[in-house]
Each structure stands twice: as C-alpha cells, then as structure tokens.
Amino acid sequence: MLAKFKQRLHSRRSTAQKSAPVLSGIDFLPSEILGGEIFSLVVDEDILWHQTLLALASVCTQWRNIVHSTPFLWNQPIRINTLQLFSLGRFRRKRIAKKYFEALRMCLTRSAPLPVSIWVDSPTLIGDRKDFARTVDLISDAAVRIEVLRISSLHGDDGGVCILRVLERLPNGSLHALTEIDFRHLSSAALHPTVSFSLMNAPNLRRVKLSAGPHPLNSISIPWPQLTHLTLAAPPLACLAVLAKCSNLVSAVLHHVYTSFPDDTTPTSATLVHLTSLRLTISSTLIQAIGNLVLPALTALELIYDDADMIWPQLEVFRQLPLHNIQYLMIDLDREEVLDSATLCTLLRCTPSVTELKLTDCVYINNAFLNALRADGPRSKLLLPHLELFSIEWGSVLGTYFFDLKTLQAMLASRAAVGLRRFVYRGDYSEEVPVLAAYHADGLQVDVSVTIHILFLGLVMHPEARRNAQQETSKYQREDYLEMGTLSPSYLFFVPDFLFHPALNKASSSSSTRCVRP
Structure with missing residues (x-):
C-alpha cells in the first residue's frame, strides 16, 4: 500500500515539474502587461484611483517604476x-x-x-x-x-x-x-x-x-455649426435662435428658463436634418418655439416635467412636433398629478411609430391605461401597435399602486402576442413584485428590480418587523443576484447588520417600519 502511494506521488511530482515552465508568477510578467492590462483593471472606474496607484507603487521598485511611467493609469478626470x-x-x-x-x-x-x-x-x-x-x-x-x-x-x-x-x-x-x-x-x-x-x-x-x-x-461666441450635442437652459426663443445655428446637431436637451421681462428675440425657422434625439421641459411656450423647426430625422423624444406650477399643455401644442416619426418616447412627471390616463392615451395615439415607451414617476398609471394598451382588437386600432419595450419606473406612491397585478399580466400577455419583447419595472417593493418577477409569457422578457426603503424609528425595529425585513432583504438579494441577474446593487438599500445587535434590541415595542419615498 505504501509503495503504491509513493509511486502515485512520484508521478504527480513529475507532472508538476513538466508544467512548471508554463506557469509564471506575476513578478515575471512584462511591464507592458502589468501596466496596460492588470493595473488598469484595478484603477479603472475607481473613485479613489490615486490611492490605488499609491498602493500599487508601494509594493516594490519595479511596480513603482511601472506606475510612474504608464500615462494611461494617470489619465483620470x-x-x-x-x-x-x-x-x-x-x-x-x-x-x-x-x-x-x-x-x-x-x-x-x-x-x-x-x-x-x-x-x-x-x-x-x-x-x-x-x-x-x-x-x-x-x-x-x-x-x-x-x-x-x-x-x-x-x-x-x-x-x-x-x-x-x-x-x-x-x-x-x-x-x-x-x-x-x-x-x-x-x-x-x-x-x-x-x-x-x-x-x-x-x-x-x-x-x-x-x-x-x-x-x-x-x-x-461659440462655433455652433460644428456642435453635435447641446444642453441649454434659456428662454424659449433664445433656445430656438441657438438651435437654428446648430445645423449639424444630433441630440439636444432644452430647459425652459422664465424671464421677468419680454423676450424680444425674433422667432426663426430652420431645418435640422441630423437631429435625432430631443429632450424637452414640458412647457407650452418652449414646445411652440421648437415647432418652428423642421425635424425630419427626430426619432427619440423625452418630455420632462420639472416644475410643479407648470400646466400640462393641450394636445394641439404637442402636435407641432413630428410625433408620427417618434420611435422612443419617455415621459417623466416627477410624481406630480398632472396627467390622467385618458390624456396620456390621447397623446400616445399621436405617436403610432413608437417601439419603446418609458414612463418615469408616472404614479397614477391605473387599470384604465393598462386596458387601453391591451391588444385585443385589430392591429390597425391598437394603441402603439409597434411597441416592443415597455418600461415603468417608480409608478407608485409609498408602495401603493393604482393598478392590480391581474390587469397588468393580462396586458402583457396580449401584447406579447403582437410583438412586445421586454417589460421593465423599477420601483418600490410590494407584495405583487415577486409574482410579477415570476411571470412568464412566450417571447417576453420581464426585468424587475425593487428598492426596499426602511425608516428606523428610535434606531430599533420591532422584533417581528425586523425578522420580516431580514427575510425580504435576504430573499431579494438571493433572487436578484442568482436568478434574475439584472439588478444593480445601487438599487437596493439593505438593512445594516449592526442595527440587529442584541444590545440595540431592548424595549422598542413602539418602533415600526414604513415605506418612504426615495
């Protein structure tokens, strides 16, 4: 028995000796590979990149010389x-x-x-x-x-x-x-x-x-004709005057700035043949000013509501934009109750070519809107007949939704049969989220991620509430990372372990948890 063991050990040693020349330690790697490949992986996208370089340079003289002589490592903002x-x-x-x-x-x-x-x-x-x-x-x-x-x-x-x-x-x-x-x-x-x-x-x-x-x-004085991307906050007519000068513009972001004096800028008209993406503050005067431009290539439109005193424009105002060519539409209402489902459906009927719809902070999405999106009738009468991607982000108020899960699933099932390929949900945690994450339809990808917001009163939770929070947190951590694989850690706020220490668990029966807005 001992002889067989020695023979097997000798064979393993001979195999290791034969493969030894193939293996190489990190200190034997060329400087080009260390500086250009390995070190760059450590430094790239690191907030404390200067401290990382200091740590690498402190290892040995060779590494210090590599760090000091590699410009790519120091090319950070x-x-x-x-x-x-x-x-x-x-x-x-x-x-x-x-x-x-x-x-x-x-x-x-x-x-x-x-x-x-x-x-x-x-x-x-x-x-x-x-x-x-x-x-x-x-x-x-x-x-x-x-x-x-x-x-x-x-x-x-x-x-x-x-x-x-x-x-x-x-x-x-x-x-x-x-x-x-x-x-x-x-x-x-x-x-x-x-x-x-x-x-x-x-x-x-x-x-x-x-x-x-x-x-x-x-x-x-700026060379406006050579610009391809512009972000501008100015009065509406000033935005129009600048856009008319940017003949090669590809994307633009415009914010409405109010003035206390009349704007004497003369409205101008121009054709921007290269402008494909436009992000606008929802303002009647700004949209009417942009309506003077001819935008034949515009396919992406983002409407942002960033002023609580702003009144939602009439449909005739939006019709001044080339809505028939829009393929990507994003509406961000900043959780304000300024748009009901009927008005939203009326606006969407003016954009028949939309393939991607994203609703952000539209907290009053209800069953009526989801039923309007269903594909039960002929394709010629469908709302957004070419829709392929539908996204809802933060469509709730304190975890309260104005639509039920069955209505949403029925809409997804009908839409999956006519071309919907992906549904994305981002928002607060609710009891319906696990069911929605497990929903499956032929040809439809469901991407769900949630944020668990917990407010601690007195730094200590009620024991039963604490156990529920731990279970939900560990459950979603396991499901999201192992099964879904689509959730970024920045979307989750997990309960710190030190708050569950026995020393902090003394007499806090009046403490409670509740969902809060982010």
Whole structure:
C-alpha cells in the first residue's frame, strides 16, 4: 500500500515539474502587461484611483517604476476643489494648498501626452486668490491636452468667465483637443449681457452644456455649426435662435428658463436634418418655439416635467412636433398629478411609430391605461401597435399602486402576442413584485428590480418587523443576484447588520417600519 502511494506521488511530482515552465508568477510578467492590462483593471472606474496607484507603487521598485511611467493609469478626470482647505488654519492651509496643486500638476505630467478632463468646482473660484491663480495657471499649461472642461460656479462670481477668457486668449491651436465644455452652472451674473467670451479657437468642439439664465446669448461666441450635442437652459426663443445655428446637431436637451421681462428675440425657422434625439421641459411656450423647426430625422423624444406650477399643455401644442416619426418616447412627471390616463392615451395615439415607451414617476398609471394598451382588437386600432419595450419606473406612491397585478399580466400577455419583447419595472417593493418577477409569457422578457426603503424609528425595529425585513432583504438579494441577474446593487438599500445587535434590541415595542419615498 505504501509503495503504491509513493509511486502515485512520484508521478504527480513529475507532472508538476513538466508544467512548471508554463506557469509564471506575476513578478515575471512584462511591464507592458502589468501596466496596460492588470493595473488598469484595478484603477479603472475607481473613485479613489490615486490611492490605488499609491498602493500599487508601494509594493516594490519595479511596480513603482511601472506606475510612474504608464500615462494611461494617470489619465483620470482631475477635479480641482479646495473646499476642504477652508477649515484649516492660515499657515497650515497655505502649506497644504501648495502641495495639493503640486500633486495635481504631477498627475497632469504623468498622464502626458494623453488628453485630460478637468473639473473646476465652485469653492476654487470663490476661495483664496492664490488658489484661483494656481488653477488658471494649471489650465493654461494643460490647455493643449484638455479634452473635457467643466466649470461649476453657483455663487454669483465671475471666476468661471475669467477661466473662459484665459482660454479665449490662448494662441490658435491651443484648444485643438477640446471636445466638450460644461458651464451649465455658471451664475446668471457671470452671463450678464455685458460679459462676453469666445470659444471660436476650438476646432474640435462638439459638446456644449450651457445655462444662460434669463439673459440672451448674443455675447457668447461659440462655433455652433460644428456642435453635435447641446444642453441649454434659456428662454424659449433664445433656445430656438441657438438651435437654428446648430445645423449639424444630433441630440439636444432644452430647459425652459422664465424671464421677468419680454423676450424680444425674433422667432426663426430652420431645418435640422441630423437631429435625432430631443429632450424637452414640458412647457407650452418652449414646445411652440421648437415647432418652428423642421425635424425630419427626430426619432427619440423625452418630455420632462420639472416644475410643479407648470400646466400640462393641450394636445394641439404637442402636435407641432413630428410625433408620427417618434420611435422612443419617455415621459417623466416627477410624481406630480398632472396627467390622467385618458390624456396620456390621447397623446400616445399621436405617436403610432413608437417601439419603446418609458414612463418615469408616472404614479397614477391605473387599470384604465393598462386596458387601453391591451391588444385585443385589430392591429390597425391598437394603441402603439409597434411597441416592443415597455418600461415603468417608480409608478407608485409609498408602495401603493393604482393598478392590480391581474390587469397588468393580462396586458402583457396580449401584447406579447403582437410583438412586445421586454417589460421593465423599477420601483418600490410590494407584495405583487415577486409574482410579477415570476411571470412568464412566450417571447417576453420581464426585468424587475425593487428598492426596499426602511425608516428606523428610535434606531430599533420591532422584533417581528425586523425578522420580516431580514427575510425580504435576504430573499431579494438571493433572487436578484442568482436568478434574475439584472439588478444593480445601487438599487437596493439593505438593512445594516449592526442595527440587529442584541444590545440595540431592548424595549422598542413602539418602533415600526414604513415605506418612504426615495
């Protein structure tokens, strides 16, 4: 018996010795594979990427050299924010601020010659003058490589415009890499008509995000014809005037800004042959202004209700848009009771080509609307006859729904027979959700994910409520990750284990749980 064991052990050792040259430790891998493949997996999409690089560089001399000499690892968005320096003392703040900007410059140096993204937050613009001067010098030195520039200024200062003027005065070709600039948060004082700046020296600029406030945009010079994506917050006629200049625009996001004085901008008309996606604030004046444009390629329309005082426009207002060509329609009502099922069905009948419908925060979806979506009659009389994807997100109030599960299942069954391929539900947990997640129809994919919101009163739950919360949480964690596999962890708020510690479970019979809005 012992002889057989030794013989088998000897055969295994010989096999391991033969395969040893094939195996290689991580310290024997080439620097190109370590820096370009393995290290990038650790650093990519990491918020604390600089700490990750520090940990990698602390392993050994070889790894430190690889980290310092690989520009790809340092090519992360650089956010300039001096907010934490305000709480320090005068002399300590001066020393740390100097090291802070030296570290930022080091990151820019080690990421060369790759393009970079720089974000400038508001505290940097209103803080110490030396910090602002260092920020301007940093941006000026890296202007040739800046690909994305974001400036946030919410306190009525002109620091953001100063940075734009610095970019304006750079030599031609200095902003060759700039493709996107975001100054949506520039204060209205900074965009006063007396303030002007130009970005005509950016030949590759394609994306602009601008919040102009109630002021006109006559003092801003931007190469509008070369833009492909635009986000604009301005008065309706100002939005129309800007859109008329963007002849190559592909997508646009427009927000209505109210003015206390009459807008003397002359309405203009133009044809945007490339505009395929449009996101609008639900406003009668804004929609009527956009109605002056000819949009033959528009196929995606998003309607956002972001003002509680806004009145839902009449159907004639929406008909000024090319609704017959819309294939993707999204309606976000921000959980406001401004639209009933009959009005919604009337609007949807004007969009017969819709293949994807997404209803967000439409909390009053009821059985009447679901019955209107059923495919019981001839296809020519169906509501949205080409619907393939239907999505409901946050269609409840505190977990209360205005439709029952049987009506929803009947609608899905009838729609699956005429082309519905996927139904997506996102929202609060309810007793019907497990049944809906288990629903199956031929050719239909049901994607369900929920959020469990628990409010602790007195930091301790009632024992019975605590057990129910634990069961539901563990149940959904198991089902979502093992069976559905479609739920992101960010959608769930699980009950912390430390709240179930015996020391916290003393005399809390009056505590309770209830669902709350996110």
